[in-house]
Amino acid sequence: MNTIKRIAALAITAFVAMDAHAADKIRIMVGGINKIIYLPAELTQRLGYFKDEGLDVELMSEPAGVNAENEMLAGAVQGVVGFYDHTIDLQSKGKAAESVVQFAKVPGEAELVSAKLAGSIKSPADFRGHTLGVTGLGSSTDFLTQYMAAKAGLKQGDYSLLPVGAGNTFIAAMQQDRIQAGMTSDPTAARMLGTGQAKVLVDLRTEQGSRAALGGLYPAASLYMPNAWVDAHQAEVAKLARAFVRTLQYMHSHTAEQIADLMPRDYYGGDKALYIQALKASLPMFTADGRMPADGPQTVLKVLSTFKPGVRNAHIDLSKTYTTRFVEAAAK
Secondary structure, X not given: OHHHHHHHHHHHHHHHHHHHHHHHEEEEEEOOOOOHHHHHHHHHHHHOXXXXXXXXXXXXXXXXXXXHHHXXXXXXXXXXXXXXXXXHHHHHOOOOEEEEEEOEOOOOEEEEEEHHHOOOOOOHHHHOOOEEEEOOOOOHHHHHHHHHHHHOOOOHHHOEEEXXXXXXXXXXXXXXXXXXXXXXXXOHHHHHHHHOXXXXXXXXXXXXXXXXXXXXXXXXXXXXXXXXXXXXXXXXXXXXXXXXXXXXXXXXXXXXHHHXXXXXXXXXXXXHHHXXXXXXXXXXXXXXXXXXXXXXXXXXXXXXXXXXXXHHOOOOOHHHOEOOHHHHHHHO
């Protein structure tokens, strides 16, 4: 009888251990895992920093940030590597999420115009009557495109938005004239510029370009998570913050070539040299410590309020859309 009891106890212990292990897995959805703007996600995995923290992290990918956001809201994932602006948009809808590690100070996106129409589309004011590509409706590229159009004096009915994703789907949409201009990030932008198929209309990949177009720094790529999950899993979030801050430090202390060598080959799109070139240009947009730029949240709120009545009419508490406590602890 004692032997039977011991076997039963061992079986129960094993079952509980398996269940605990499953619960310990942290699933993070990335809004396009091969985009350079979200490089810290895969790079942290490749460097082994999640494992160093004792974390079991599964990275998943959706082509657009809004799809990643929806996965988080459905409870399918615990966090999203996507744009910070979603946390403000969500709060206006009565939902609470916060950036816990801020990867980038600027969007890292470029509004491209088809080379065939570069002579007639010279600014966002010329969007009238055209179809503009975005990764997804409700995505950050959608937000930024609508802001630029509104700032240029256009109304939403003056142009059309078409969700075309990124990479090959974005490129095909412009080649087939389904879109005449569109917002995308590297390496997609670098591929189109390299082949001469497109030209840059608005460059949000640099601090200078972002300040000129958006009126300030626009903190974008981040790890954001539901506030309730963060509060209930502070130890895990602290470990995630340490891993990501370590990666950001690595990115600022190693060359683009060294970083590219760690990434999957399919990220290069068949042209590693072009990927490295785009990576070199993109590295300055990343923070070195995961902290939120001081005036960044206010700029994002101003941009969203311009064309989103829901945000404009809501009382947004920016202090609940991001936290620096985990990255500050990681720095120590």
